[in-house]
Amino acid sequence: MTAAVPTAIHHDEPAGRPITMFGPDFPFAYDDYLAHPAGLGSVPAGRHGTEVAVIGGGLSGIVTAYELMKLGLRPVVYEIGEVGGRLRTVRFPGCPDDFVAEMGAMRFPPASTALYHYIDKVGLETTPFPNPLAPGTPSTVVDLKGQSHYARTPEDLPAVFGEVAAAWDRTLTEQASFAEMQTAIRDRDAKTIKRLWDELVPQLDNQTFYGFLCDSPAFASFRHREIFGQVGFGTGGWDTDFPNSILEILRVVYTGADDEHRSIVGGSGQLPRRLWDHAPDEIVFWPAGTSLSTLHGGRPHPGVARLHRTAPGNITVTDVDGHIRTFPAAVFTAQSWMLLSQIECDEALFPIDHWTAIERTHYMASSKVFVPVDRPFWLDRDPATGRDTMSMTLTDRMPRGTYLLGDDPAKPAVICLSYTWADDSLKWLPLPVSERVEVMLQSLREIYPGVDVRRHIIGDPVTVSWEAEPHFMGAFKANLPGHYRYQHRLFTHFVQDELPARYRGLFLAGDDISWTAGWAEGAVQTALNAVWGVLHHFGGETDPANPGPGDGFADIAPITLPD
Numbered sequence: 001m002t003a004a005v006p007t008a009i010h011h012d013e014p015a016g017r018p019i020t021m022f023g024p025d026f027p028f029a030y031d032d033y034l035a036h037p038a039g040l041g042s043v044p045a046g047r048h049g050t051e052v053a054v055i056g057g058g059l060s061g062i063v064t065a066y067e068l069m070k071l072g073l074r075p076v077v078y079e080i081g082e083v084g085g086r087l088r089t090v091r092f093p094g095c096p097d098d099f100v101a102e103m104g105a106m107r108f109p110p111a112s113t114a115l116y117h118y119i120d121k122v123g124l125e126t127t128p129f130p131n132p133l134a135p136g137t138p139s140t141v142v143d144l145k146g147q148s149h150y151a152r153t154p155e156d157l158p159a160v161f162g163e164v165a166a167a168w169d170r171t172l173t174e175q176a177s178f179a180e181m182q183t184a185i186r187d188r189d190a191k192t193i194k195r196l197w198d199e200l201v202p203q204l205d206n207q208t209f210y211g212f213l214c215d216s217p218a219f220a221s222f223r224h225r226e227i228f229g230q231v232g233f234g235t236g237g238w239d240t241d242f243p244n245s246i247l248e249i250l251r252v253v254y255t256g257a258d259d260e261h262r263s264i265v266g267g268s269g270q271l272p273r274r275l276w277d278h279a280p281d282e283i284v285f286w287p288a289g290t291s292l293s294t295l296h297g298g299r300p301h302p303g304v305a306r307l308h309r310t311a312p313g314n315i316t317v318t319d320v321d322g323h324i325r326t327f328p329a330a331v332f333t334a335q336s337w338m339l340l341s342q343i344e345c346d347e348a349l350f351p352i353d354h355w356t357a358i359e360r361t362h363y364m365a366s367s368k369v370f371v372p373v374d375r376p377f378w379l380d381r382d383p384a385t386g387r388d389t390m391s392m393t394l395t396d397r398m399p400r401g402t403y404l405l406g407d408d409p410a411k412p413a414v415i416c417l418s419y420t421w422a423d424d425s426l427k428w429l430p431l432p433v434s435e436r437v438e439v440m441l442q443s444l445r446e447i448y449p450g451v452d453v454r455r456h457i458i459g460d461p462v463t464v465s466w467e468a469e470p471h472f473m474g475a476f477k478a479n480l481p482g483h484y485r486y487q488h489r490l491f492t493h494f495v496q497d498e499l500p501a502r503y504r505g506l507f508l509a510g511d512d513i514s515w516t517a518g519w520a521e522g523a524v525q526t527a528l529n530a531v532w533g534v535l536h537h538f539g540g541e542t543d544p545a546n547p548g549p550g551d552g553f554a555d556i557a558p559i560t561l562p563d
């Protein structure tokens with residue numbers, strides 16, 4: 001548990017299976033499905049070599065393409081920017097290559113077991129991420145209302161933080177059957193998960209995160225709600241999530257998505273790039289040594305400008321260079337608002353209810369700023385106080401979260417001066433990077449009056465505001481109250497037997513389609529759904545010993561709410 005306030009109920013890890021991102025909406029064991037020696041299934045030999053368009057070369061698109069290739073199909077990946085998408089690792093201009101900044105995803109819970117399947121496959125190493133009060137984080141400062149609290153463990157914080165933690169524990173116990181749900185997830189007990197969740201969804205779909213807190217007697221005090229919003233659980237301040245559906249938050253805390261985060265050594269962007277170059281041992285139809293890279297002559301096709309149907313079942317793709325190609329199936333993995341804005345689309349691509357669901361998608365803004373520094377000077381002890389010079393910092397000032405990355409005294413290091421979401425991110429939007437850095441350094445000076453951070457900076461800063469990136473609408477989707485039905489339509493779209501034939505053959509995957517948006521695990525899980533969808537569409541099947549996500553769908557399907 002990495003909580004600043006250890007707010008999810010924390011039991012000692014019992015023996016047996018750990019908590020994973022198994023459900024609660026769709027409790028399918030993607031990790032077991034991936035690990036099974038029978039593989040993900042097969043398509044009829046007559047289909048081998050058939051082209052399938054994969055739009056978007058982020059993690060979801062690359063996983064989709066990789067698995068389609070292994071089945072003997074020919075994925076044709078279109079990417080408008082860089083392979084990797086929101087797994088975007090950048091270097092600092094003029095600095096050596098071992099300085100990296102994670103502009104998108106930067107910390108991955110071990111609970112994301114389908115994601116780790118691919119991290120392990122391509123041989124990437126991970127290391128604990130220095131979240132607030134995580135065991136590997138030397139120290140944490142919580143700075144609220146102009147008062148700073150230094151802590152090595154949660155017990156070092158003033159008593160009110162413990163009260164807030166207890167209030168969250170009590171709220172989850174009394175209003176969300178927390179312990180029972182975690183036991184069911186641990187036991188992979190899909191029936192109990194569904195019983196608990198299917199009861200909560202209709203009750204809570206209309207509720208915001210903040211409303212959920214206000215309804216809890218444990219959070220009767222405004223001050224407690226305020227501190228909780230500023231310090232939160234796991235990774236830090238969560239008040240920017242207060243307007244979102246409480247179902248989004250419960251999904252995260254039940255499944256351990258905010259716990260025990262690890263970063264990928266050298267950067268997360270290596271994962272999709274290595275998978276792009278990876279030649280799988282188990283591959284059908286294609287000669288040994290085939291990879292996505294060899295199938296594409298080294299690089300993906302350019303971005304997609306137009307999508308339409310030229311015959312029932314066919315998807316015709318026009319790329320930004322004007323090349324036109326028609327496919328018997330396609331998987332769309334970019335943010336779905338691209339279908340409403342940057343890509344010219346034929347309305348016949350989806351039924352109208354799906355278009356409505358796409359249109360209702362709500363995105364969270366997010367900004368980050370990083371600077372390279374000469375060394376991890378924060379580990380220097382202040383001789384007067386015996387404290388670290390500087391600490392991982394949570395604050396109600398503009399930067400909100402400052403992360404200190406690096407612990408080798410002999411090496412340069414990196415500071416994430418600020419990581420913000422939603423309204424907090426929009427406050428940075430008008431400022432160029434130099435002004436962002438000035439405001440951030442000023443805030444840090446208030447918190448650490450004797451520390452001259454600027455003196456240690458050895459290169460230019462890098463920044464991102466995802467809401468201003470050309471091919472993105474924000475950092476990630478976050479459902480608002482009342483959005484469950486839209487999310488349900490998008491997630492279940494990969495099972496197309498009930499759809500009129502004219503709408504089949506185009507599949508949706510990626511972060512927007514996932515129940516746990518903002519977590520790369522969802523991008524992988526939805527990719528595997530789309531792969532199953534394509535396989536099924538082409539008359540293929542899974543091995544009876546290893547059924548896929550669509551095979552036993554009726555038994556574990558997300559609950560349908562009435563209109």
Ligand SMILES: Cc1cc2nc3c(=O)[nH]c(=O)nc-3n(C[C@H](O)[C@H](O)[C@H](O)COP(=O)(O)OP(=O)(O)OC[C@H]3O[C@@H](n4cnc5c(N)ncnc54)[C@H](O)[C@@H]3O)c2cc1C
Pocket residue numbers: 055056057058059060061078079080081082083084085086087103104105106107108109112302303304305333334335338342343366466471472474475476509510511512517518519520521522523
């Ligand atoms: C700031 C931030 C922090 C995050 N933190 C975490 C974290 O700590 N842990 C975690 O697990 N996850 C985190 N995530 C979420 C994680 O990054 C995503 O879930 C995952 O990377 C999404 O992958 P994807 O393939 O679905 O989408 P993307 O990575 O967005 O891929 C879609 C691709 O489509 C491309 N595209 C767009 N338009 C077109 C077009 N017209 N034609 C062709 N291609 C197009 C885009 O360029 C992009 O490469 C974070 C994300 C952000 C932004």
